[in-house]
Amino acid sequence: MATFPALEVLGYCREVPTGPVETTLKSSLTHLPTCLAHMNWRNVRLIYGREIRDQLRDRRTLFMIAVLPLLLYPLLGMSVFQLSQFLRKSEPRVLVIGSEQLAASKELPRLFEAGSFAPELFDDPVDAARLRVEFVNGANQEQSVSTAEQRLKSGDAQVVLRFPPDFGQRLKELRDQVESRGNDPQNIRGLAHFAQSSEQNVPVPLDADSSGIHTNTEPADASEQEQAVQPVTIPEPQLYYNSGKEKSAVAHVQVAHVLDAWKSQIIRENLAASRVPMNVAKPFDVAPHDVAEKKQHQALLWSKILPFVLFIWALTGAFYPAVDLCAGEKERGTLETLLSSPALRTEIVWGKLLTVMTFSAATALLNLFSLGFTARYIVAQLKMLPASDITHGLDLPPLASAMWLIVALAPMSALFSALCLACAAFARSTKEGQYYLMPLLLVIMPLMMLPMAPGSELNLGNSLIPVTGVVLLLMALVQGNYADVLRYAVPVVGVTLICCHWAIRWAVFQFNQESVLFRESERFDLRGWIARLVRDRKDTPSLAEAFFCVALIYVTQFFTQLAISANTPANPDFRFFALLIFISQVVCIAMPALLMAMFFTERPLKTLLLDRAPSPAACGVAVLLALLLHPVGLQIVHWIRVLYPIQNDVLTDLEAFGDLLKKAPYPWLPYVLMAAMPALCEELAFRGFVLSGLRHLGSKRWAIGLSAVFFGIAHGVIQQSLAAAAVGMVLGYVAVQTGSLVPCILFHLTYNGLMFATLKLSEIARDWPTWAVPFHQPAPGVIVYNWPVVVVCALGSLILLRWLHRLPYQATREEQISEARARQPHHALTASVPGNAE
Amino acid sequence: MIEARALTKAYSDLVRGDVLALCGVSFSASPGQVYGLLGPNGAGKTTALRILSTVLQPTSGTAIVGGFDCVTQPELVRHQIGFISANTAVYDRMTAWEMVEYFGRLYGLEDDELRERMEQLFERLQMQEIRDLLGAKMSTGMKQKVSIARAIVHDPPVLIFDEATTGLDVLVARALLDAVAELREQGKCILFSTHIMREAERLCDRVAIMHRGYILAEGTLDELRDRHEERDLEELFFQLIRRQQMEADLISN
Structure with a gap:
């Protein structure tokens, strides 16, 4: 085993000039030469200039930074358009078993019309044609159901709707029952009394001969009531679908919606037949009033989307140049050339850091502008999609918010760039460098997602969390809550600057580690490695062991x-x-x-x-x-x-x-x-x-x-x-x-x-x-x-x-x-x- | 000018454990001298030179270049040296002129002075035709020329050549050796590592023969020949290595 005597190490240390204890401690406070005063900014500028020129001469980088964002959003817009076309075109097949009994009863509202669902059951009558209906009529329902289920599983059909054999008959019986009750004056009185008590202001549209409603205060005869309320049990129609298939799940919702509409129609007609006003089933509607102005509503939406998009691109834009500038240079052998030049490690790191920052910010900004440009197009397309709450009232973000985004971009680019640079410096090849993107994302993404969670708001606690604080502050700025912004700007900016500082120091630290700069690939052997840990142990544990x-x-x-x-x-x-x-x-x-x-x-x-x-x-x-x-x-x-x-x-x-x-x-x-x-x-x-x-x-x-x-x-x-x-x-x-x-x-x-x-x-x-x-x-x-x-x-x-x-x-x-x-x-x-x- | 005292460098290796790349290596070189480090691959030459160029830190021992300590005053040391190694590559996306200019500026040269010096250098090293050629498109010889121009653009008192002739054809290698000799005439202190005996014989004033981290013999070529009674340097080299191998075997037995 090759060891070097401890005495030699001490001997070396003796030659290091040692001052009095006090100065030793003081200088330890300025450990890594990050002190900016020591730096020659001319060198930083030189390195920065070279790196930028170098990156701009690289076609791949230019493509990633400049061309891709310009193409990405229009392409995305195109695909949204295509997708919406696809959604409209896809026509799910609905198998209906036992529909013949519905056709037989003329009293019921129509569920089917001309081979498909009745158009009046849809919000938009055009949608009726998008559900293809196939009627499966036969004596043996059980058999039809099992073949239908097979087709459902294979994806040939999306939904199976089955009406049990006496479903139509029972519905008809119910109608007859309510109709007979509607014609019986006793019952009218009782029901009308009920309706009166629940909805007093609405006049009850009853026949002229039922004038006794206001006067009749006697309770209805108990035995008669019992007889009248005897319910008709209607067997449930069955709706089969396959939640394992997206298309089937969507179609299931559509068919269920149609059946609901049909049920409402039946209720309405039954009520009319029994001469009970509609209010019985639906005593009141709730009228929503949103006091937020349209502008505010939009601001909320954009405040959640924009910071996320911006920062994700700031991170991505920082990562690839960082890998190229550190791991790439190691691979190409130019790093040692630079390290043997008189430039301080700190100057090298700053030069590279500023380069990475430039690319990070440029990527984010280009994406922002490209997104804004394309947004007009996408928004128009989104509005054509089946109505949803999100797309409702979507419009372009206000210009002021874009300005705030740009202001916040600087510190975030700096932070991400320093983190990426430190990771990239550790990698011994570009391939290894790429591996570090995922862990980095895993750490940063939750911090960026946290503010998107409903209910998370800007307060002192949240403002002290790195990244999250900035995103929340940005959200507040975009939404125009300037009072909150003023209150928490100092902690957010403070925390961000501290994080930047430490991230940069980490990057400089990595550049000062020769084991990091001159790592060479070696064959990994688990047994050998463990044996080595025990065999070559030092007096105190290594960093990695800690x-x-x-x-x-x-x-x-x-x-x-x-x-x-x-x-x-x-x-x-x-x-x-x-x-x-x-x-x-x-x-x-x-x-x-x-x-x-x-x-x-x-x-x-x-x-x-x-x-x-x-x-x-x-x-x-x-x-x-x-x-x-x-x-x-x-x-x-x-x-x-x-x-x-x-x-x-x-x-x-x-x-x-x-x-x-x-x-x-x-x-x-x-x-x-x-x-x-x-x-x-x-x-x-x-x-x-x-x-x-x-x-x-x-x-x-x-x-x-x-x-x-x-x-x-x-x-x-x-x-x-x-x-x-x-x-x-x-x-x-x-x-x-x-x-x-x-x-x-x-x-x-x-x-x-x-x-x-x-x-x-x-x-x-x-x-x-x-x-x-x-x-x-x-x-x-x-x-x-x-x-x-x-x-x-x-x-x-x-x-x-x-x-x-x-x-x-x-x-x-x-x-x-x-x-x-x-x-x-x-x-x-x-x-x-x-x-x-x- | 260059002084290495008991330099030791230990690497930790996964399979072999702690490996000593250098074991207490000491030597010194003065201005106007070409000092050769002679040894096979893996002898520890590159490690020693990397320590002197402050890129690596010794595990123990001291290295002084131009009066500055390589461990505690690395920036000052780097101002004194020009370092050329098989590992110091040329930037792919920079032309020869840009590359030399960039390093000249990093060494703190003023624009006028730099331009004048670069014109001289490009003339002397016959680099005018590759002036605007990108590094990626250069041949190995061209790259080596650019490296030399890069290393001497600030006129440093100390030059370190680490296996600088590796991969060069006979013509270019010859030109490089001539350039080194010329630099010696200018009074530079030159450290030259190689595994090619002919080069050492041609060029070096003093040599240290290295093997497995140790210096086996040190002195002027004539001193070595007299001491070991062997005129042929290559034969001398084999003798020394064989003897060390035998001693090592004896100890391990």
Whole structure:
């Protein structure tokens, strides 16, 4: 096994100029040279100019970006036109069994006329000809039905309508019955009385001889009533269709609609025969009044469609140039040429990023214009389709909304471009690059779809979600809700800019990874790979192992949750609850980390930050920090709950947990379950294994941030995740600065213990005088300390963090290099090289 | 001018585990000298040169070029060097003139100075006829000419040629070697890696013979011949490699 002595590594590190601790820390804050001041914008412009020219000389790119959108929408319009033609042309076949009995009874309204359904039964009489009717008349109905079913399954017929043998006869009997009742004065009185009471204002059109209606207040004779109401049972006509075939399902709806219309006709005639006014069956109609102006209605529709179309194209338009500019250059071998030029990696990334952004925005805009141009045509076609609510009143979007779309396009293009660039930089070939489009879409699409869901609106919580916030803001702009826009513009823009910033830094980071730039294909062999993981293990886990550990934790959590929810007893007792916590902490979180540390690292204790004794001062500070951060944490929890209210069912679950905790056999047991166990297990996993692996990133800030995010996600409920991620930041910082897991465990123990204790605090403090209670309860089960307490504690914790900041932390090799680089005076670059313009 | 001290580079390989591409390689070259790295494929030449051109980072050891550290001051180092390798290709959708102009600007040359220098270069390297030819349509020899023009357009004190004659026909390869000799006359410090003994004999002032990440022998050609009592460089090369192979076998047994 080829290893290089650790001494050599240290020897190398000794040669890296190291300043005093303070400067080391300061420079670590400017880790990757993304600082724009260091960049030579002339180089960025040069690279940008070259890349744009290069892309414009590529016929494929030009086709994708410029020609395709111009062709796409007209083609789409054509196909809509064709489709509508097709829909009109398709004539489903309806088999009718037993129709002869209907023809026999002259009293019934007509269902068929000249070999098809009667035109008056359709909204548009022309549609009658579109249902081809085939009458199957024979003595043996059962046999006809079975052959008809065969034809239905084979798709030869779309609907089979069967009237049972005595259907017509029974209908006729019913008619006779109502007619006889209509001619009986007794019944008229009774029925008329009923009609009078339900619809008083409408005069009842009865014969002249029924003048007694107003005077007759005597109840009808009970025996007579009984005799009259004796019902005629009519066998149900059967409607067979095949929901597995689209055409059949559509035809079924049409035929059902026709039968409904026919039924209404029968009802109407029966009522007329029994001399009962129509109002009996249909006492009133509802008249809808939509107060929205036509313009507003359109705005709502367009506000849902346009941002989606625009951003999807911004993403697609960013992706292909990004793959060509990174993976493509790797493939063609020109990337190394560029990397050996004096351009900084940051300058290269910015040059490429601006190029990708240009193409992203251009694609989106061209699509928008082409869509607008074609929309006129499509809208006209849509209006010719069978009427539906969506197409009703559809018109072109107002011009102002197009302007807002263009304004919002810039930040979204930047975000998508940076994401695509980072993914593309990772790919070693264009083929591999194409694979990354799908995962990227899977992440971004739900964020874009979320605002389309009915009921989602612009509020503070939604405005903080990346992409979703922008789409919602755009919707509000298109709809003209400027008050909402003004209120939430700042958070949306802020979140978007932060996302852009991180995405760009990620892209720059990828370009700084030589393993990413010079990845070569190798044969994959699972056994060899696993053997290698164990054989070539390093002191601490690799980046990939850290990510894998996180994934393993999540997957274990997911399946355990499935198993638990399937096995939850109806009335869970405390033992079940304790078992639940034990499994979710020890099995799901601690075990993966411990096992991976044992098998995949050379020094598990170093990995888990347990190899050296922590200083007592650090432990003390950690406990104190937890105490001081407790009120701050509660405040944050409260803010999060205001922003993203917990759903009621989740709240009930949480309360049920709280109740279970009270049933603990010993008062200390809940503290073990809720504080000690998580403190140990979660720290071992997230601050131990995961953070150790992530520190190979070369930036402790990234390592801490990512581990905190992973820690947060492990908490399941989004509100808890956000709060946990915030605490995770502090914990990660404590771990890095003290170099030991013990202070983290103590911090976690204290923090969780206090959180749990506050549940009881409200009960204890019930009898205290008001001025002595340092907190209030904005909602049941929620405790918030008074703001002076929060402010003082926040200031106190800042002092403690400052103390931690001064500790000499142990940088990894990657961190030492990036810090040494960051210390390089970049202005010397221009001064030292003769002939340099700037 | 170039100083490599105990350069080590470890790659992780799926099948073989951690592979040492370089094991504590040290050498130094001064201005007006062509320093040859001689070795078969996979000897670690490209890795060493990539470290010197700051494209790769050493696992341990230091590399100083023109007084700047390759790990901590990569941008300054890149200003000092011109790097030509089999892996540094020419852009397909750019003409020769555009390509050289682009890199000249990236090196920070002013427009007037750049144009003057480019006219000279295109004349000297006989590139006038491919001036407006797109990279995709060039022959290998033409591309190599463009690469050289690209690498020396900013008149760097250090030049690194990594297997630069690979795939060139005899005529073009000869022209390239002449160009390298001419650059030496101008006082450039040149690092030249090759696996062709004839080239090394023709051109190099000092050579380091590399195999499997180690330098087996180092010195001027005459020193090496005297030390190993072998006049033929190719024979010398085989001897050294055979001896290392035997030692390695002894150790493993």
